[in-house]
Amino acid sequence: MVRTKPPGLIYHPIYSQLELPFKHRYPIGKYRALHQALLELGVAADQFTVSKIASPEQLLSVHSPQYTELLITGQLDHKAMRRIGFPWSEQLVTRSLTSVGGTVQTVQLALQQGLALHLSGGYHHAFAGEGSGFCLFNDLAVAARYALSQGVDKVLIFDCDVHQGDGTAAIFTDEPAVVTASLHGEKNFPVRKQQSSWDLGLPTACTDDEYLAAVQQSLDYLLRIHQPDLVIYDAGIDIHQQDDLGLLHISTAGVAKRDWYVLSECHKRGIPVAAVIGGGYQRDLEALTQIHLQLFYAAFELSGMKLPDTENWFHALRT
Template sequence: MLKIAFDPIYAHPLPEGHRFPMLKYELIPLQLKHEGIIRDQNIFSPEILDEQWICPPHEKTYWEKLKNLNLTYQEEKRTGFPLSAQLVERELRIAQGTIDCCHFTMNFGVAFNVAGGTHHAGSNWGEGFCLLNDQAIAANYLLEKGLAKSILIIDLDVHQGNGTAQIFENNPQVFTFSVHGEKNFPFRKEKSDLDIGLADGVGDQEYLQIISEQLAKLFDQTKPDFVFFLSGVDVLASDKLGKLALTIEGCKQRDFLVFEACKKRNIPVQVSMGGGYSADIKIIVDAHCNTYKVANELYF
């Protein structure tokens, strides 16, 4: 069964002027239900994450400041959000949703978090609309619980997964792989285990060739027993912040390559949705829904 983490708080933690990027978290499940891809039993609402799983990967001093709403002005500005208790709760639910999805993948092969992909949050900072790093927290959880020994994080958001790279830079059990726009945010990159920085304007053919070639090498090299996939759709040509030139079909094919690589090796994969900033919300929702549809066709 396709399992999807969703909670209404994902959609409404912000003042009116900040809500547009959050609309997709409501609209994606609605669209999938409308098309008959999912039903209510496919959706679950995560609880609030137990604090024991935050540190590590985040430093205790950072978490205490975040929890108590004591970030400095500069630290809060770096997140892009006006900090609030509701926003922190949202991040805790997102992280728990990703952990829950990890358990569902053990039975079903794949599971999704409608939100998540908060890959700019580092061990002691929040950045770029990310306060806590959901996939880093979940990866650490799997290692601590003995549920995984070798983890591959495939980050295909248009922005480098700098926080994830920094958190795991000295952890040989987690291999971080990021394909992103080289001249895009974050302008100070961290060092993933493998970074591929793309020039502005890269389209379907070049992009898909890179993904196909690298995935084959990485699975042979790292021999993961668990995969995290960050499936941002800000790689689209229509994206306001992306600078790449993928089509909707190219983005869909990218997702197929990742899921096919995991499925044929029988490796569970947790998916967090990541970014998407096209001016037309329908394009964002359609592109994200394609990720679910591809997984549904391959796994179910």
């Protein structure tokens, strides 16, 4: 059955509105660039839902009150902020809270219409009581908790970012209703891995065939064994061969095939998917945007509403 309406899209301009030190490693402009690229491809401005700030109740469903208060009020110590990787500012906090709220809204829309995509999200290194690796709050965990509060019995967090979802794994260690799965570079950050429900460490320089086989086998097994009612998909593109931090050798066609496989397999089984764009660290924003767009080509094709250039996208799938 082909979907008859476009996927839900969630975005806020604040995602790229953050002053960072000169040559800071985080590509803060990529969210604006991705939004602009979708508009240029013909996606109407009114198709985007504007993100709202996460509520205190949503944050505290995952994060400790002490950590939350110290971070929001700017009282977290220097060492803790250095572990996060950003200088503290009110704008940083507001941006982060808005992104968490956006992933919650992505889950809301996915449960309503089957598929929704967030032009941010994937802050999976945040633990209940500390941040790490550019992650202040764990939007994936907050959104999963929200889904459970709405009557969802089981959530699968399928994390394909190149870095292990260590914070997510630790948060849900004793929560059988949330299945955490991480397919990541074995020799990449974090050095100390946590135990997810399903971990698959990939070798440095892993190529398309090996990677796609791992994705397919993992997803097929997890969907069959756990039968989730919702999949939260972290479609990180730092697996790409040109990524500055990835260490894997996955092509753009490989990313496209991965995203199509995940979305289409869940669709065949009638499982709603809430997707976030996750990591991607090329300094060339135009090139980075083109890789992130693979998720959106897949989602619009699955919805029966092709974006321009879809034929080129399908050609990549067939090669």
